[in-house]
Structure formats: structure tokens, C-alpha cells
Amino acid sequence: MQDRTYTADAEPGDDVTVAGWVHEIRDLGGIAFLILRDATGKIQVKFEKDEMDEDLVETGLGVARESVVKVSGAVEEEPRAPTGVEVTPESLEVISAADPELPLDPSGKVDAEMSTRLDNRTLDLRKEEVQAVFEIRAEILRAVREQFREFGSTEITTPKIVATGTEGGTELFPITYFGEEAFMNQSPQLFKQLIAGSNVERVFEIGPIFRAEEHNTPRHLNEATSIDFEGAFCDQNDAMDVVEGVVTAAYEAISENCQDELEALGLEEEFEVPDEAFPRISYEDAIERINATGELDEQLVWGDDLSTAAEEALGADVGGHYFITDWPSEIKPFYIKDHDDDEQLSTGFDLMHPRMELVSGGQREHRHEKLIEGFEQQGLDPDQFEYYTKMFKYGMPPHAGFGLGGERLVMTILGLENIREAVLFPRDRQRLSP
Template sequence: MQDRTHAAAATPGETVTVAGWAHEIRDLGGIAFLIVRDRTGKIQIKFEKDAMDDELVEAGTDLTRESVVAVTGEVEEEERAPTGVEIVPESVEVIAPAEPELPLDPSEKVGAELPTRLDNRTLDLRREEAKAIFEIRAEVLRAAREAFRDLECTEINTPKIVATGTEGGTELFPITYFGQEAFMNQSPQLFKQLMVGSGLERVFEVGPIFRAEEHNTPRHLNEATSIDFESAFIDHEEAMDACEQVVRAAYEGVAANCTDQLDTLGYDDFSVPEEAFPRLTYEEAIERINATGELDEQLVWGDDLPTEGEKALGSDVGGHYFVTDWPSEIKPFYIKDHDDGELSTGFDMMAPNMELVSGGQREHRHDHLVEGFEQQGLDPEAFEYYTKMFKYGMPPHAGWAIGAERLVMTMLDLPNIREAVLFPRDRQRLSP
């Protein structure tokens, strides 16, 4: 609609056309009000029954909530109206009527459980709180992309259908690809490493990953959005510097550009991490977790950090932090070891209550890379497209990946990661 004016831009003295959804109808006898909502907010439409044509009043008040309407009229000041202005209508057009029985209430006078909301996600995102989350998510991705460009990265897009899994194992979704078996990619890891060996050198990607995880928890998904970084000629320490820069930029972007959305969600004290993220070795991490006394059994060398341990350590640290120098046996084959061979350059970056980032320096030497495959029970020949490029001058390189949904989840302290996904894919949900 070329002549449409958004609700937030309606100015007293103008004749405007506002289009949106019928958010609420209030009939007070001789006067009635229609509240129209669009993406910028709400505006009040006033119907004085005795002074207006009956058909006009009926068109504006005999509506079902969430019907799509277009209202044309003069904007007047009215301090008692929710936004300080109201429209005295000249015409009301019902563009698309809504059924009287809605599966959920976008005005939130009646709440709905998360499964109902996800089943009716289009309606759910008419709620201000749900819309605010995705506007913040969009800002997180915008700010991350800008931070990557500040780091002189080139954005890439890698295949999501592959012949072999990035890390092997059972977390693969097999598909039939013209009569042969293929898989949905677990990660762009191998491809982004190949790109640092090209003329691009420093790359990033924001895209989907697929993992057939059996976990069915508030923080796991089977399709997620991965924010990936990889750079030639840096080590794991410099990779952590870049990681911290991108995460901080995401917080700064939200703080600067999403004040209305944060207000909608009730965040009065949203803060940007200012201090450098502590870097704890794996050994220090398990010692500090054990010292909290929160676990039934003490962690020993070689254990992964359980969820309860991550939360205990996050509470002890009080902010984002890195865990570095993991045992080599825990990390994937492509992570480079320190000279002693027992410790790796792998690192994780943690929010106070969960892991956000996995990264490290990569093994760039062909022979050592092939040995890593064999040690983890993988067939190097199945990854020949990847390993052969390491014969032709692969520079030292490092990188990492952030789960976008986890970043938004922890930033906003959401109770379930599905709140940060438009249409989640998990063990039970394949539609919508």
C-alpha cells in the first residue's frame, strides 16, 4: 500500500491510511475504540456512533480480533489515547477477516504454553515479546557480521549436503542423493579450513548446521545456526581475541539499537561485557568446579564438563570465560596439539551457564592431520578432498564457531532455546 502510514508515524493534522491487525475492540456504548497494530506499534481509532454513518461504525467495531484492516482518517491529539493520538475514521476496509476462535491470544490476556505457540508461530510473533526476541536476534547477526568485516573477513557459504560427516559419529542425518548416501552437514569446519588455504585467508559464515543429537533438552536443537570464523596465520590465542571481539560487538549492537525491544522484554539492566574474558586451563576449570562442591562426584582428568559443572563454574567466575588446553583425546582430529602431545590448543568459550563456542588452532601439517584421523577411528581416504589440500601449502590457522541461538538465549536469559528459533527442529518437531 503506497500511501500507508505506520502507526508510530501518524502525526496530528494529517489524513492517513493505517493498515494492520485489529488488536482490540472496546465498545463503551455511545463511543467505541478499535486498536490497530502494525510492526511499529498501536494506534487508537475512535468511533462516535451518533456522529458517524452506521455502516462505518459497524465496519470498525463488528470485527474479529486479528483481522487485517486499513483505516483512513484524520489524526487528532488525544492525551488519553495509548500513544497520545487517535484517528477519526473516514473509511474502514476489512482486508482479511480472522476466524473468531484463535489458537492463541496475541494480546496475551490469555497465556499459551510453548508447544501451542510453536504450533502457531505466525500468530505467536504478533506478540510484542516474541517479536522483540527476533528483532534482537537480527541485530546480533548484523553486529556479528560487521565485527567480522572489521576483522577483514570475507563472508562465505559452504555446502550443507556432504559425502562425509565433519566429525563422523552417529550425529549425522543421512539423505538419499541421486541414489547414493549423503549427509546433512554437521559444521562448515572442513570447508572453512580449505578456504584459509585459498587466497581468501580469513573467512566467516552464518548458516545452518544439522546434528542428529538424541538430547531433548531446553538448550539442544537438531538444526541450529552456526556463526563461524577461520583465519590463516593466527594461533588459538588470537582466535580467542577475535571471538571475544565478536561476542562483545553483538552485545554492544543490542544495547545501542534494541532499547525498545529490551524494554518490551523487561531488561532494565542489560549490560555489555566490559572486562576481558578470563582464560582458565582445563585443569584449573575442573579444580574450581570440584571446589564448589556442587557435583555428586569429583571430576578427574579426561572428563568432559557436565552441565552442572558448567553452571557451577559460571557462577563462580561470574561472566563469560574461556576453558583452554583441553586434553588432546577429548578434542576433534583437526585440533592441533601443543608440543607435549597431551594437551590441545582447543578451547571453549562459556556463558555463565552453558557452552557457547568451540574452537582452537588447527593441525595444518598433512602427516599429523592423517594421524589424527586414524587415532579417532576415521578413514582418512573418506576425507581425501580435504586432506589432499594440506599437501599444497596449508598455512597455520585457527578458528571457532558460536551457536547463534545459544548466544541469544544466554544474552536474554531465555528459559528455552526454542524461544530464539522461528521454527525449531528437534526430536519431536518437524512442522511447521
């Protein structure tokens, strides 16, 4: 629409054509107002019934909310209007009429259940605060990409249809691939390691992962966005440095570029950029600190994984982002390298937000014989991963990396209660459409 003016650009004295959705109609008798909404904001359209064409008034005031309209007219200053200006229409065209019975209220005056919102995501996204979440999500991904590039990383894209699962197990979605069984990939882990073993060295990917986990919680999805990094000649400490830089860059970008969105979410006063290094706490110390809080019914012992309650207890104790390092080898996947001086300890780490885990990472096992041993110890058949293991015979450098949950990052940054609020069209056990 070449002659269109966005509502935010309409200035007193202009003759404009604005187009958008009918947000609200206020009929006060001899005068009425239509509030038109577009991507940049809202503008008031004034109808003086006795002084205007009867058909124009009838069309403007008879249209249902959320209909798409085009209005042409003069912009005048009006301090009482929501944005300080209003349009006196010379013409109004209904481009697309909406059904008067809407499944939810985009104005936000009437709340809707999460399932109703997700069933009608297009309408839900017309709410300013919902749009704000996804504008911020987009800014996070932009900032993350930029930070990875500053770390000298190359963006890659790895297959999402694979012959074997990254970690084996039952958390796989099987599909039929030209008559053969294949799977949706759980992670780009094995592929990004192979590329880091080439001359590219440092790589990152932002893409979907699929896990057929039997859960239905506010923090889990079956299709999620993973932000991955892998770097040759890196150890776990280098990888943690990259994680910290990427997460901090996301916060900084929001602070610099998303003030309107933070205001729409009511977060402009409380939003803070991390200004200190993230503490690095060993698994052993983490267990001691959790037990010392007295928040758990039973004390943790060496080798226990951390429950949600344990994570929350430690998160409240630390009060900000922190790493848990030096996990027991038996807890971490086969591709995580053990410490050279203690094979009971892995180089694996997790980055934690006080509410939940965000990142799993570590230095990888780059020695072919040790890698094969790791497969066998976890009950996996190395022959099924021969495309991966054979490359470790041809000069694989030490390397380290991580996977960061994209939706969890958005969720924790914005304090969202349900991870589905950070996804346009979530996929979980109950939801396959839209």
C-alpha cells in the first residue's frame, strides 16, 4: 500500500491514509471515535455525525472490532486523544470485515486461558504485551548472533532428520524416510563437533531440536530452539566464557533497544543487565549449599541429579546466574570428557538461572578410543554412530561447547510463567495444531 502512513508518523497538518485494525469504537451520541491500530501504535478517527456523510459514518461505526480498514483524511492536533492527534476521515474502506464474535479479546480487557490464546495465536498477537515478547525474542537472537560472530564463530545449519539419535534412548520422534526409519534430531551435538574438527574451528547454530519426552510442565517443550556453540582448541572454561558473553549480550541488547517493549510488559523499572561474572560452583559445593538451605525433604548425596526443588533452593541462595561445574562423569553424556586427573569427574557444566537450567555444556572427548568406551558404558552401539566416530581417527582437536535453550532464555529474562508464552506455535504432548 504505497500511499499508507503509519499511525506513529501522522503529524498535525498532514493528509494521510492509515490502515490497520479497528481496536475500539466509542459512540458518544453526536460524536463518535474509532481507534485504529497498526504495528506502530494507535490513532483516533473522529466522526461528527451531523457534519459528515451519513454512509461514511454508518460504515465507520458499524464495522466490527478487529476488522481491517483503510482511512484517509486530515490529521489534527487533539490533546485529549490517546496519542495527541486524530484523523477526520474523508473516506473509510473496510478491507476485511471481522466476525463480531471473537474467540478472545485482543484489547486485553477480558483475559483468556492459555489454550484459547494458543488456538487463536493471530488474535493473541494483536495484544501489545504479546507482541512485545516476540519483538524481544527477535532482538535476543540478533544480539546472540552478533556476539557469536565477535567470538569468531561461523553460523552453520545441521540436519534435523537423522539416522540415529544424538544421545540414543527413548526421547526420539521416529519418522519414515523413503521406507526407512529415521528420527527428528535431539540436538546438533554430533554434527557441530564434526565441523569444529574441520578447519572452521568455531561454529554456532540457532535452530529447532526435538525431544519426545513424556512431560507437560510450564518449562518443557517437545520442539524447542537450541542456541549451540562448539569451538576447537577450547576447554570447558573457554566455553563458559562464551556462554556468559552471549547471555549478557542478550540482556544488554534488550536494555538498549527494547525500552518500549519492556514498558508494554511492565518491566521497565525492574529490568537489570548482569554486571558481574557468573559464579562457577562445583557440583560438590552445590550439593553442600543445597543441603544447607534445609529446603529439601531429603539430603542430596554425591551422584544425585538436581531436582527442580534443588535447583530452586540453590538459585535462591545464589541470587543470579551461576555455573555448576565438575559434575560426576556418570551423570553426563558419553561425549563429555572426564578430567585427566580424576575420571570420576567430568568437564561438564550447566548454566543456571535462579529459576531453572539454561545451558548444558563441557569439553568433549576428542580421543577415539575413549569416545568408543563412552558409547559402550552408556549402552550405545558405536557402530550406529560410525559416521561420527570415524572422524575422530583423522586428527580431532580438543574442543568444547554448549547448548542454550532459546525459549528458556526468553522466559527467564522476561519472567514469563509458562514457556509457551515464548513460542509462537508451541509443540507439546497436547498440541500439534495450529
